[in-house]
Amino acid sequence: MNTLLNLAVAAVLAGTPLLLGTLGEILTEKSGNINLGVEGMMFMGAIAGLAAPYLYEQQVLLVGSTPSKLAGAFLALAASFLAGALGALIYGFLTITLRANQNVTGLTLTIFGTGIGNFFGEYLGSQAGGYVALGDELKAAFANLSIPGLSQIPVIGKLFFQYNWVVYFAIVLALCMNHFFQRTRVGLNLRAVGEDPATADAAGINVTRYKYAATVIGGGICGIGGMYMSMVTTSGVWVYNCVSGYGWLAVALVIFATWNPARALLAALIFGGLTVLRLYLRIPGMPMQIYEMFPYIATILVLIVTSIRQSRENVQPKSCGKNYFREER
Amino acid sequence: MKRKMIGVLLSVAMVASVLTGCGGGSDSADTSQSAEETVQAEDSQEEADTEDEGQEAGGGIAKEDLKVGFVHIGDPSDMGYTYNHDQGTQKMQEALGLSDDQIINKYNTPEDAECDTALRELMDAGCNIVFGTSFGFEDYMLEVAKEYPDVQFCHCTGYQAASSGLENMHNYFTSIYQARYLAGIAAGLKTENNKLGYVAAFPYAEVISGFTSFYLGAKSVNPDVTMEIQYTNSWNDPKKEAEVAQALIDDGCDVLSQHSDSTATATTAEKNGAWQAGYNADTIAAAPKASLTSACIDWSIYLTEAVQAVIDGESIPTDWCQGLSEDGSEDAVYLSPLNTDIIAEGTQEAIEEAQEKIRTGELQVFAGPLKGVSPEGEEYEVKEGEHFPEQEEVSAPSWSYIVDGCTEVVE
Known part of the structure; x- marks a missing residue:
């Protein structure tokens, strides 16, 4: 029982950065743009x-007062959103305005963002003379x-009411996005743009504006997912290559x-659970490499099932990956 | 049509020139090199001289002409393994008075064909001695070492130098297990649950030797202690390290240690109110409330020795391994400063006592009676009064048996 409880909690924590990356990418893809630069934006x-928050803390300590938690949390959220959005804006300009190939641009953004992250991480570290590490506050x-009251309830308190605030933020975001x-x-219009931009255009929807908005906001959400890695997973210490491939997991x-934000909640929980499963539930004789395959086997199974069902609801938006040329209508 | 013909002719000419260029290069690397790079002319002259003497490194190389190359798997921003190695490089550079352009670092080199490219780039740059610091570089180094018999190749953590029969291939490592044993003492005294946790990278001898010595250190001061080991299957994956650390804590471990690159184990321990002993880097700055101490390596001793040998024209030992030295003047391994705010009472004294005994040889970390089973199921026993010759004959760690009291979670 205790093990299962621990597993559930660990699954939620492991799933949260994936959930944020996924939500960002779902929003982007709904507009018909497939941005493979999730890793870079994260x-x-x-x-x-x-x-x-680190620079803010340094400034505050210089003045001699203590940094405020709320300001730190807000700064982290805003800065990570803006950084992710900036990455997506580059991608958006290249693919929406200049109509560059989406796959190539996305891959480039991954390399670019990885470099940016590690470069500035190293730069800040060398400035600080070792680690970039936040203070206790x-x-x-x-x-x-x-x-108070809720977190102390046995089992339920631990299962629902004791995560860091980013977890709740991600859950609320997923529900809002679903709504x-x-x-x-506006959501309907966005879906129309993703399915068939020409028709949407004919219906009077500004395709370019929708694509830009979805891509940039989606990138910002991916950025928040990255912030989770540096602020929660590594507890405010910059670690070289800290995102290490989890952006790609978000794409999977x-x-x-199946491009559904509400289902992404469940999917992130299962995915997160499968990645930590071997640490909590041990099946004797099962090599750990098999455990590490589980999330991907699950993805393949879902792909097979959805393609058998041929449902039009749960597939990739039709125009995904194709740039929209108004003149070609 | 005309244009096409010219294009074809040009490309044929280009291919031909490339082919001849390569052919010349592999026939006599030295001559083509000196022809191409006049700057390196002096170096080549030196190398030609050594060839005349027919010695593996004989004759020596003037300090000003020396070039030292490094191939690293990461870069110093990892604040761990590569950072630590780089510190050794800087100390060596200072000790020998080499200028910055005499040292060429190839950072972030993966353990694949890129390593070969990096090594050849170092050869082209005229390096006289090359250090490769990651386990997976060894095969590539052996290949290049065959082609450049005048250049010295030193590979860290490897084991094939002796068996390769190449006189210019060498292995080196340090007896880090001694420092881990000392760190284990701090952990054994600190633990309240009598259960330690270990975030390990891979089930390799280097890792198993490390955690076994850590555990034996803890057991030497706390006979009831047990340890749980979980693998991340990666040298650097902070998310996985944090998850493994969390799982160990959830399982009741209250002092963790790790054989992996990032600070995630330390910060996860801090978040949960547990404690941690680090590896390679002092993690007190990253997790001040959790870090007890760290087992560290001072690479500068070997690097200085090896580079000096090239300057003097002496040979470099095929296998080099050093730990705590007898008089404490050149310790290749050491314990980073203890976090006096949180260590248990008497830790300092216990560590100093054990350290002194290791120095004199009175205390052997892998001393009998000791029984272990390898991950493959092979049993091994060290009898009372004997000890396992860890890193005595070869530089790479070879203890790969799980001892009683350690639970390794592979499955």
Whole structure:
């Protein structure tokens, strides 16, 4: 029982950065743009999300007062969003305005963002004379919450009410995004742009504006996912290559979640759970390499099942990967 | 049509020139090199001289003409393994008075064909001695070492130098297990649950030897202690390291140690109110409330020795390994300063006592009676009064048996 509880908690924590990356990529792909630069945008968000509170802390300590938790958390969130959005803006300009190949541009963004993250991480580290490490006050801003009354309930308290705030932020974001796609006119328009931009254009929807907005905001959300890696996973210490491939997992997770934000919640939980499964549940005689294959086997299975069902709902938006030339209509 | 013909002719000419260029290069690397790079003329002259004497490194090389190459798997920003090695390079450079352009670093080189490229680039740059610091570089170094018999190749953590029969191939490592044993003492005294956790990279001898010595150190001061080991299957994956550390803590471990590159183990321990002993880098700055101490390596001793040997024209030992020295003047391994705010009472004294005994040889880390089983199921026993010759004959760690009290979670 205790092991299962620990496993569930670990799964939520492991799934959160993946969930954020996935949500960002779902939003991007819904507009018909496939941005393979999730990894790069996460790196940019990771370093910006660490650098902003770090520099803020340095300034405050210089004056001699103590940094505020709330300001630190807000700075991390805003900076990582902006950094991810900036990466996506580059991608957007190249693919939407200049109509460059989406796959190539996305891959380039991955390399670019990885370089940016590691370069500035190293730069800040050498400035600090070793580690870029946050002080206790700001570290506490990303520590597990303790909600009076709720967190103390046995089992339920641990299962639901003691995560860091980013976890709740990601869950709320997923639900909001689901509502946005299913229940709002703007969301419907965005889906129309992703399915068939020519038709959407004919219906009077500004395709370019929708594509830009979705790509940039989606990139920002990926950036927040990166911030989770540097602020929560490594607790406010810059670690070389800290995102280390999890951006790519997020891209796989988009498929696993069948482009549905609400399902992404469940998918991230399962994916996160499968990545930590071997640490908690041991099946005697099973090599750990098999455990590490589980998330990918699950992705393949989902792909097979969705392609058998041939549902039009749960597939990639039709125009994904193709740039929209108005003149070619 | 005309244009096409010219194009074809040009490309044929280009291919031909490339082919002849390569052919010349592999026939006599030295001559083509000196022809291409006049700057290196002096170097080649030196190398030609050594060839005349027919010695593996004989004759020596003037300090000003010396070039030292490094192939690293990461870069110093990892604040761990590569950073530590780089510190050794800088100390060596200072000790020998080499200028910055005499040292060429190839950072972030993966353990694949890129390593071969990096090595050949170092050869082209005229390096006289090359250090490769990651396990997977060894095969590539052996290949290049065959082609450049006048250049010395030193590979860290490897084991094939002696068996390769190449006189210019060498292996080196340090007896880090001694420092780990001392770190284990700090952990054994600190633990309240009597359960240690170890975030390990891969089930290799280097890692197993490391955690076994850590555990034996803890057990020497706390006979009831047990240890759980979990693997990340990666040298540097902070997310996985954090997850493994969390799993160990969830399983009741309250002092962790690690054989992996990042600080994630330290910060995860801090977040959970547990403690941690590091490897390669002092992690107190990263996790001040959790880091007890770190087992560290001083590479400068070997680097200085090897480069000096090239300058003097002496041979470099095929296998080099050094740990705590008898008089403490040149310790290749050491313990970073203890975090006096959190270590258990008496830790300092216990560590000093053990360190003194290791120096004099009175204390052997892998001393009998000791029984272990390798991951492949092979049993091994060290009898009372004997000890396992860890790193005595070869520089690479070879203890690869799980001892009683350690639970390794492979499956």
